[in-house]
Amino acid sequence: MRRASNIDLQFLITLIYLLLLFSVCSAYSDLDVLLKLKSSMIGPNGSGLKDWESSSSPSAHCTFSGVSCNEDSRVITLNVSFLPLYGTILPEIGLLNKLVNLTLSNVNLTGTLPLEMANLTSLKVFNISHNVFKGNFPGQIVLGMTELETLDAYDNNFTGPLPVEIASLKYLKHLSFGGNYFNGEIPESYSKIQGLEYLGLNGNGINGKVPAFLSRLKNLRELYIGYYNTFYGGIPLEFGELSELRVLDMASCNISGKIPASLGSLKHLHSLFLQVNRLTGHIPHELSGLISLHTLDLSFNSVTGEIPESFSALRNLSLINLFKNNLNGTISTFIGDLPNLYMFQISENNFTLELPQNLGRNGKLRILDVTSNHLTGMIPRDLCKGGKLQWLILMNNFFSGPIPEELGGCKSLIKIRAMNNSLNGAIPTGIFNLPSLEMIELDNNLLSGELPEKMSGGSLTQLKIANNKITGKIPSAIINLPNLSILSLENNRFNSGIPEEIFNLKLISRINASNNNISCEIPSSISSCSSLTSVDFSGNSLYGEIPKGISNLRNLNILNFSRNKLTGPIPDEIRFMTSLTTLDLSYNDFNGTVPVGGQFLVFNQTSFAGNPNLCLQSNVTCHQQSGHNYTTSFGTTKFMITVIALVTALLLMIE
Numbered sequence: 001m002r003r004a005s006n007i008d009l010q011f012l013i014t015l016i017y018l019l020l021l022f023s024v025c026s027a028y029s030d031l032d033v034l035l036k037l038k039s040s041m042i043g044p045n046g047s048g049l050k051d052w053e054s055s056s057s058p059s060a061h062c063t064f065s066g067v068s069c070n071e072d073s074r075v076i077t078l079n080v081s082f083l084p085l086y087g088t089i090l091p092e093i094g095l096l097n098k099l100v101n102l103t104l105s106n107v108n109l110t111g112t113l114p115l116e117m118a119n120l121t122s123l124k125v126f127n128i129s130h131n132v133f134k135g136n137f138p139g140q141i142v143l144g145m146t147e148l149e150t151l152d153a154y155d156n157n158f159t160g161p162l163p164v165e166i167a168s169l170k171y172l173k174h175l176s177f178g179g180n181y182f183n184g185e186i187p188e189s190y191s192k193i194q195g196l197e198y199l200g201l202n203g204n205g206i207n208g209k210v211p212a213f214l215s216r217l218k219n220l221r222e223l224y225i226g227y228y229n230t231f232y233g234g235i236p237l238e239f240g241e242l243s244e245l246r247v248l249d250m251a252s253c254n255i256s257g258k259i260p261a262s263l264g265s266l267k268h269l270h271s272l273f274l275q276v277n278r279l280t281g282h283i284p285h286e287l288s289g290l291i292s293l294h295t296l297d298l299s300f301n302s303v304t305g306e307i308p309e310s311f312s313a314l315r316n317l318s319l320i321n322l323f324k325n326n327l328n329g330t331i332s333t334f335i336g337d338l339p340n341l342y343m344f345q346i347s348e349n350n351f352t353l354e355l356p357q358n359l360g361r362n363g364k365l366r367i368l369d370v371t372s373n374h375l376t377g378m379i380p381r382d383l384c385k386g387g388k389l390q391w392l393i394l395m396n397n398f399f400s401g402p403i404p405e406e407l408g409g410c411k412s413l414i415k416i417r418a419m420n421n422s423l424n425g426a427i428p429t430g431i432f433n434l435p436s437l438e439m440i441e442l443d444n445n446l447l448s449g450e451l452p453e454k455m456s457g458g459s460l461t462q463l464k465i466a467n468n469k470i471t472g473k474i475p476s477a478i479i480n481l482p483n484l485s486i487l488s489l490e491n492n493r494f495n496s497g498i499p500e501e502i503f504n505l506k507l508i509s510r511i512n513a514s515n516n517n518i519s520c521e522i523p524s525s526i527s528s529c530s531s532l533t534s535v536d537f538s539g540n541s542l543y544g545e546i547p548k549g550i551s552n553l554r555n556l557n558i559l560n561f562s563r564n565k566l567t568g569p570i571p572d573e574i575r576f577m578t579s580l581t582t583l584d585l586s587y588n589d590f591n592g593t594v595p596v597g598g599q600f601l602v603f604n605q606t607s608f609a610g611n612p613n614l615c616l617q618s619n620v621t622c623h624q625q626s627g628h629n630y631t632t633s634f635g636t637t638k639f640m641i642t643v644i645a646l647v648t649a650l651l652l653m654i655e
């Protein structure tokens with residue numbers, strides 16, 4: 001009661017104020033009003049509205065940019081969009097009372113909406129989207145806007161409850177309050193806006209039960225109520241009565257329970273977004289009634305069971321996202337038959353058996369992600385039949401057999417990620433020449449054969465084929481991959497040498513070729529490869545000395561040459577490699593003494609173990625035959641090194 005009388009009082013004061021204002025200002029022409037508005041719409045950092053200038057001609061304003069007039073030179077359209085103005089709206093806007101279309105969008109206006117807007121009673125379009133208006137949305141301003149068809153306040157800083165006054169707008173078709181900070185529940189009176197076709201309340205702080213009463217909006221075509229809103233309970237069964245609905249977006253708004261079978265009667269629905277919620281239960285087979293469905297996103301829920309076989313009727317399905325659920329069963333061939341399917345993402349479920357071999361034959365497939373399931377069998381041959389496949393993500397499954405040769409000709413490919421499977425055979429050579437391919441990840445398979453002598457993949461940044469059975473030499477053609485940053489070849493059967501060209505790659509950062517059969521000297525070109533952060537050639541048969549100039553590698557964090565046959569001294573210059581935090585030179589045949597000081601304070605004896613001719617302390621005379629006694633002599637040094645390293649670490653932390 002008290003609240004209502006307050007509002008009445010406020011309204012009365014506003015009315016009096018308006019009357020006063022209008023009696024004082026009635027001499028204002030629309031030209032004057034626009035100039036007045038300009039003075040505050042252009043804020044401190046704004047620019048724009050340059051052609052809005054005073055003139056003696058009474059209709060000069062009708063040619064201002066964004067303005068149009070009726071025959072009496074009254075402004076009927078005001079459209080100021082995509083200008084950074086940073087200002088506010090003055091109360092004088094209420095004087096433009098013939099306005100039909102008001103669009104002030106993407107202009108960075110702030111402040112509150114002036115109550116004088118209540119005088120804009122001819123408005124049909126009221127669009128203040130993409131600004132930073134704040135405070136409550138003053139619902140009373142719309143009471144007189146009986147013609148209003150569109151109210152778009154998307155993406156502002158409005159707070160407080162959703163205005164109930166909206167419910168009186170008989171002709172309203174489009175209402176967007178999305179992307180604000182509205183809170184509280186959706187007013188039940190909104191179900192009275194019978195002409196409403198578009199309702200956007202997404203991206204606010206709205207809560208309460210998902211309102212079943214919205215199902216009374218029989219003309220609704222698009223309903224957006226997800227994102228940041230937190231509802232309790234499930235999807236109302238009554239939503240199945242929204243027979244005109246095209247888009248239902250209830251993503252990421254905390255809904256739980258089962259997907260109601262009643263939704264299956266939405267014959268016009270083309271997009272159903274229910275991702276990132278707490279939905280459980282099976283996907284109802286009745287959803288096969290969604291004959292117009294194009295986009296289905298149920299990802300990030302706890303849905304169980306199988307993809308209903310009845311979905312074979314959904315011939316328009318183009319995007320299917322089911323990742324991160326608890327689905328199981330097989331992927332039926334009808335999925336491959338869907339004529340428009342371009343995105344199929346089912347990662348992190350328990351799907352079993354093979355992918356349909358006809359997948360991709362529709363010529364439309366672009367994104368395939370089946371990560372972390374229990375899929376077996378061969379990779380279908382025709383995934384790239386239409387030349388559109390961009391992401392092929394098959395990792396963490398049980399695929400076997402070869403990588404189809406056809407993929408070597410798939411110029412659209414951007415990512416191939418198929419690690420942790422049982423793929424065998426050689427990698428199709430064409431793959432290394434694909435112009436858009438950025439990532440090849442085939443680690444942990446049973447691949448064999450050799451890498452090709454020709455490579456030209458100009459986009460490739462990551463080549464990861466570790467833990468396979470690949471043989472032959474590391475081809476010097478790698479130099480033709482100018483964007484290569486990560487090269488991961490460890491645990492294969494590469495033999496012969498390291499091509500020195502590798503170190504001419506300008507962007508190479510990590511090379512791991514450990515645990516192969518490489519036998520050569522370390523190319524001296526390594527010293528000029530300043531982009532390197534990590535080098536691991538451990539577990540090979542490298543011989544010769546560590547090249548001079550190794551300390552030029554100013555970004556190197558990890559250097560591992562352990563378990564090779566390297567000889568000669570440990571270069572003293574390593575002392576200056578302040579970025580180096582891990583050094584492993586163990587189990588080689590280095591001789592001389594380990595330098596002390598500088599960066600060597602960071603390393604302990606493990607880094608140098610297993611070098612029988614290496615002496616670990618420079619100030620003790622160390623004979624080649626006394627190797628068995630060095631641990632004792634290193635003991636004290638180790639203590640000191642630990643202390644010094646700790647002090648250094650502390651100093652670094654203080655900095």
Ligand SMILES: *[C@@H]1O[C@H](CO)[C@@H](O)[C@H](O)[C@H]1NC(C)=O
Nearest residue numbers: 043044045046084085086108
């Ligand atoms: C406006 O300009 C001032 C000084 O030039 C600057 O400090 C301020 O961040 C700017 N504001 C915006 C919104 O650009």
Ligand SMILES: *[C@@H]1O[C@H](CO)[C@@H](O)[C@H](O)[C@H]1NC(C)=O
Nearest residue numbers: 066079080081082101103125
């Ligand atoms: C408003 O003007 C912008 C360009 O300034 C234009 O892109 C937009 O279509 C106009 N809107 C209307 C409703 O006329």
Ligand SMILES: *[C@@H]1O[C@H](CO)[C@@H](O)[C@H](O)[C@H]1NC(C)=O
Nearest residue numbers: 082083084085105106107108
């Ligand atoms: C509005 O201002 C913000 C920051 O003040 C800026 O990032 C944004 O680009 C501006 N928008 C327009 C349309 O100028």
Ligand SMILES: *[C@@H]1O[C@H](CO)[C@@H](O)[C@H](O)[C@H]1NC(C)=O
Nearest residue numbers: 022026094095096097119121
């Ligand atoms: C405010 O609106 C009323 C009703 O349309 C109109 O008669 C009046 O002239 C308007 N005030 C001004 C200053 O235009």
Ligand SMILES: *[C@@H]1O[C@H](CO)[C@@H](O)[C@H](O)[C@H]1NC(C)=O
Nearest residue numbers: 068076077078100101124125
């Ligand atoms: C208002 O804008 C709509 C489209 O948004 C347009 O169809 C109509 O003609 C405009 N009316 C006026 C008076 O500018």
Ligand SMILES: *[C@@H]1O[C@H](CO)[C@@H](O)[C@H](O)[C@H]1NC(C)=O
Nearest residue numbers: 110132133134156157158181
């Ligand atoms: C809009 O609201 C957000 C969140 O309350 C705040 O961080 C931001 O500074 C506000 N912007 C303006 C221009 O008031």
Ligand SMILES: *[C@@H]1O[C@H](CO)[C@@H](O)[C@H](O)[C@H]1NC(C)=O
Nearest residue numbers: 324325326327328348349350
């Ligand atoms: C897959 O099935 C196993 C065993 O039934 C179960 O423990 C696991 O949670 C399931 N994983 C998913 C993602 O459903």
Ligand SMILES: *[C@@H]1O[C@H](CO)[C@@H](O)[C@H](O)[C@H]1NC(C)=O
Nearest residue numbers: 304305306327328329330352
């Ligand atoms: C799918 O998982 C359910 C348990 O969630 C189990 O009862 C059913 O047998 C499984 N179906 C298949 C085909 O594995």
Ligand SMILES: *[C@@H]1O[C@H](CO)[C@@H](O)[C@H](O)[C@H]1NC(C)=O
Nearest residue numbers: 567568569590591592593613
């Ligand atoms: C290290 O070994 C090489 C031969 O392998 C020898 O020429 C050299 O003098 C040795 N250096 C030291 C310091 O023992």
Ligand SMILES: *[C@@H]1O[C@H](CO)[C@@H](O)[C@H](O)[C@H]1NC(C)=O
Nearest residue numbers: 581582602603604605606607
């Ligand atoms: C040497 O340092 C590494 C970490 O840098 C540590 O894992 C290892 O246990 C240390 N070994 C000894 C013998 O202190």
Ligand SMILES: *[C@@H]1O[C@H](CO)[C@@H](O)[C@H](O)[C@H]1NC(C)=O
Nearest residue numbers: 617618619620633636637640
């Ligand atoms: C040799 O090392 C010991 C500690 O291990 C130290 O006390 C001594 O000063 C060092 N001698 C020289 C000449 O550096």
Ligand SMILES: *[C@@H]1O[C@H](CO)[C@@H](O)[C@H](O)[C@H]1NC(C)=O
Nearest residue numbers: 625626627628629630632633
């Ligand atoms: C090992 O070194 C200790 C002292 O550091 C010495 O007493 C001992 O005789 C040495 N042992 C051998 C086998 O050289």
